[in-house]
Amino acid sequence: MSEPVHSEMATEEARVGDPAPVASSAAPAPSSRVAVSRRIASGRTDTHQHVWPADFVEALRARTTEPRLVDDWTLLTAGEAPYAVDPAAHDVERRRAREVAEGKDDVLVSLSSPLGIEHLPGAEARELIDVWHRSALGLGDPFRVWAATPVVEHDLVGLSEILRDDRVVGLQLPATCLLDPAAVQRMAPVLDVVAVSGKPVMVHPGPTPAVADTPAWWPAVVPYVSQLQSAWFAWHQGGRIAHPTLRIVFVALAGLAPLHHERLVARGGEFGSVDPNVFYETSSYDTRAIDAVVRVVGVDPVVHGSDRPYAQPRDPGLGHAFTHAHVHANPRVLLTGEPR
Numbered sequence: 001m002s003e004p005v006h007s008e009m010a011t012e013e014a015r016v017g018d019p020a021p022v023a024s025s026a027a028p029a030p031s032s033r034v035a036v037s038r039r040i041a042s043g044r045t046d047t048h049q050h051v052w053p054a055d056f057v058e059a060l061r062a063r064t065t066e067p068r069l070v071d072d073w074t075l076l077t078a079g080e081a082p083y084a085v086d087p088a089a090h091d092v093e094r095r096r097a098r099e100v101a102e103g104k105d106d107v108l109v110s111l112s113s114p115l116g117i118e119h120l121p122g123a124e125a126r127e128l129i130d131v132w133h134r135s136a137l138g139l140g141d142p143f144r145v146w147a148a149t150p151v152v153e154h155d156l157v158g159l160s161e162i163l164r165d166d167r168v169v170g171l172q173l174p175a176t177c178l179l180d181p182a183a184v185q186r187m188a189p190v191l192d193v194v195a196v197s198g199k200p201v202m203v204h205p206g207p208t209p210a211v212a213d214t215p216a217w218w219p220a221v222v223p224y225v226s227q228l229q230s231a232w233f234a235w236h237q238g239g240r241i242a243h244p245t246l247r248i249v250f251v252a253l254a255g256l257a258p259l260h261h262e263r264l265v266a267r268g269g270e271f272g273s274v275d276p277n278v279f280y281e282t283s284s285y286d287t288r289a290i291d292a293v294v295r296v297v298g299v300d301p302v303v304h305g306s307d308r309p310y311a312q313p314r315d316p317g318l319g320h321a322f323t324h325a326h327v328h329a330n331p332r333v334l335l336t337g338e339p340r
Contacts, residue, residue, distance in 0.1 A: 045105065045108070045303075048110070048305025050309065051095050053135035057090065086309065096140070100142065109136060116206070118149065118150055122153030125150035133162055151177040156189055163199055173203055174205070178203060180230065184234045195243055205223070208223040228254050229256070232250055232255070247277045247334055250281065253282060253290070253293050259293065279301045283305045300330060303330045
């Protein structure tokens with residue numbers, strides 16, 4: 001939904017990582033933090049995908065205001081043009097078979113934040129988020145879940161409870177609730193709950209305002225990118241000081257925000273040392289952008305994510321050592337906080 005420019009599913013895409021045996025989809029969920037860490041330690045991880053379970057689809061169809069599905073698979077949101085959703089993209093068994101065939105051990109799925117659900121009024125947001133949690137947690141392996149939470153009226157008790165689930169890897173937040181230092185401060189109670197859980201936050205583009213006379217790719221390329229950049233700078237300015245241990249990952253390389261470090265310094269800011277608890281997910285970018293970000297922040301914080309079905313997995317061709325870090329080692333550090 002969130003990136004119409006990628007609406008057609010590719011029939012073939014580059015495999016990311018080394019050849020691996022097909023993983024079993026029937027393995028039981030780990031029952032302890034140690035078990036989670038051990039499984040991730042040896043696994044191939046895609047940190048960023050979207051799939052809508054059947055109950056979530058029906059909840060969107062039942063709505064009379066945006067976001068909603070009409071005519072079965074036409075998505076209406078407040079800010080973007082009507083979007084023809086591909087039903088095959090949300091066929092759970094088809095998606096599961098594809099991930100297992102590609103050798104994935106963990107596929108981390110999240111609510112599509114551009115839908116605007118997290119920004120809905122409290123009860124309305126909680127209802128849809130509860131449907132998301134119940135249906136997504138029933139997907140089974142290799143899928144694991146990024147939680148969601150209302151960002152207007154906080155539900156700290158509900159968030160604390162869902163983060164205790166072993167299949168929940170952390171919390172996704174829309175970048176639209178973190179656009180400046182004051183916004184990060186308003187989200188402090190939520191961020192504190194996540195920090196106590198020991199799990200990470202993933203920052204994802206949120207809803208966009210309607211802009212007339214723009215092409216279908218406009219939201220994904222212009223406001224999504226600017227949202228991520230704003231959230232990264234807001235976190236850089238005040239987030240880390242307030243939340244010293246929280247691990248946080250920005251999708252789509254934070255809109256390439258780290259590449260602006262020289263301009264930041266030139267205009268009176270301070271970049272400082274590279275934050276070891278800030279990570280960068282690589283979806284929608286390829287070799288040159290990934291290489292440029294690595295030159296600023298190093299290899300260690302860069303994690304693989306595809307944004308499937310709106311984009312497809314890419315192998316940037318940066319060598320075996322990078323691939324191991326990108327797909328195996330770095331996601332493990334992000335998700336578990338264990339040392340390398």
